Amino acid sequence: MSIKIYNTLSRKKEEFQPLEEGKVKMYVCGPTVYNYIHIGNARPAIVFDTVRRYLEFRGYEVSYVSNFTDVDDKLIRAANELGEDVPTIAQRFIDAYFEDISALGCRKADVHPRVMESMDIIIDFIQALIDKGYAYESEGDVYYRTRKFEGYGKLSHQSIDDLKAGARIEVGEKKQDALDFALWKAAKEGEISWDSPWGKGRPGWHIECSAMAKKYLGESIDIHAGGQDLAFPHHENEIAQSEALTGKPFAKYWMHNGYINIDNEKMSKSLGNFVLVHDIIKKHDPKVLRFFMLSVHYRHPINYSEELLENMKAGLERLTTSYQNIKHRLSSSSGLTDHNEEWLNKIQDLREQFIKEMDDDFNTANAISVLFELSKQANYYLMEKNTHEEVLKAFMNEFETLFSVLGLELEAEEGLLDEEIERLIQERNQARKERNFSRSDEIRDQLKAMNIILEDTPQGTRWKRG
Structure with a gap:
C-alpha cells in the first residue's frame, strides 16, 4: 500500500514519493504571534502534526519545520496599543502558543524559526533576487517582478491576466507594476527596523518563509502545508521567490486544510466570532478539541459549536x-x-x-x-x-x-489510577459482597466528595474524575 496526497498544485491525489528514500522534509506555515491562537490556527497545527505522526508510523524520518512570524503590521499595532515593544509581545504569545498546542497533543517542530532571528538570510535572499533581475529597489522598498516569473499562478490556478484585472497600486506604494509584491518595506517612523543594503526596514511576509524553508530544509522540500487561505497569495509568492532563486521546484506536494465555520458562519473578525483555543481549553478537555478537528477530513470545511464539541x-x-x-x-x-x-x-x-x-x-x-x-x-x-x-x-x-x-x-489515563482510590473501590466491592450497604454507600459518598465518579459495569467497577 502507498500513501496518496491531494496536491493543491495538480488538484488531484498523487502517490507519495519523497525526494529522498525514507525521509520527508516538511514545512508548515506557523502563526503570526500577536495574540492567542484561535481555532483556525489550531486546525493546521493539529492536522499536520497528525500527518507527521502518520508518516513516522509508516516508517519515514520526518524533518518538520514550522515558523513564527514575529514581526509584521499586526504585531506593531498590538505593541502600540499595549505600550510594549514587538519582541516582548512576540515572546509572550510564542510561549502561549506552545502551551496551547501542547495541550492539544501537538509535538513541537524540529525547528521553529523566527523572522527576527533570520534577518541575515532574508536580506541575502532578497539581494540574490535583485542580482538575478527578479526584484528591484524603489525608495527603500524592494519589490518582486511578478511578471518575470513564468509559472506565476500555477498553485492557485489563476492566469496572470486574471490577476492583473484585480490588481492595483495602493497609496504609498512605489512599485513598477500593480502585480509586484513587497520583499522589503522601508521603515516608518517609530517602527521596529533592521539595517539593510536598501536602508532601514523589515521584510515582507512572503519572503520570510522562502528564506527559512531554504535554510532548514534545502532548496527543494517534499511537503509544504498550511491553511487554505494561504494558497494565494502567500504560497504562490513563495513559489515565485524560491524557484526564481534556485531554478528548482520549491515543494513537491502542497497541502491545505479547509476553513472553520462558527455556528455555521465563516469565522471572521468582522463578525466578531473568533474563538480562542486559550478560552476553549479552560472549559473543555483539549483532547476533545483535537478529536473534533480530526473527525472531519482535513480538506473539508468544519463547523464548530459548543453542542458539536x-x-x-x-x-x-x-x-x-x-x-x-x-x-x-x-x-x-x-x-x-x-x-x-x-x-x-x-x-x-x-x-x-x-x-x-x-x-x-x-x-x-x-x-x-x-x-x-x-x-x-x-x-x-x-x-x-x-x-x-x-x-x-x-x-x-x-x-x-x-x-x-x-x-x-x-x-x-494512567494518572487516574491512584492507589488510594483503588483501595477504597476494593473495600466498597467487599462491603457489597458482605451486604454491608451502609459502608458501601459511605465509600461512594467519600469518593464523590473527591470528585471521583464510579461506574459499575459487567467488567467490574470503573472510575473517572468528574
Missing part, C-alpha cells in the same frame, strides 16, 4: 471506556495465555483498515470510524465468558498505537 466528548469517552475496560479485564485476568486466532485476525484487519483510510490522503474521519469499530469489537469480546491474555493485550496495543498516531494519547 459536547457530542465529540461523548464519542471519545465511548472509545476510552472500551480501552479502560480491556485494561481492567487484563489486570484482573487469571493469566491465561491461550489465544483465539479469529479475534487476533479481526484486530489485525482493523489495523489494516485504519492504514488504508489514512493512506488515502490522511482521512482521519474514516480512521476514527475504524476506532469505533475496534471499540465495538472489544466490547463484544469482553462479553465472552472466557477471555485470553494475548487477545486482551492485542486489543490494548491496538488502541494505544492507533490513538497515538492521531495524537490522542491514552497514557494520560
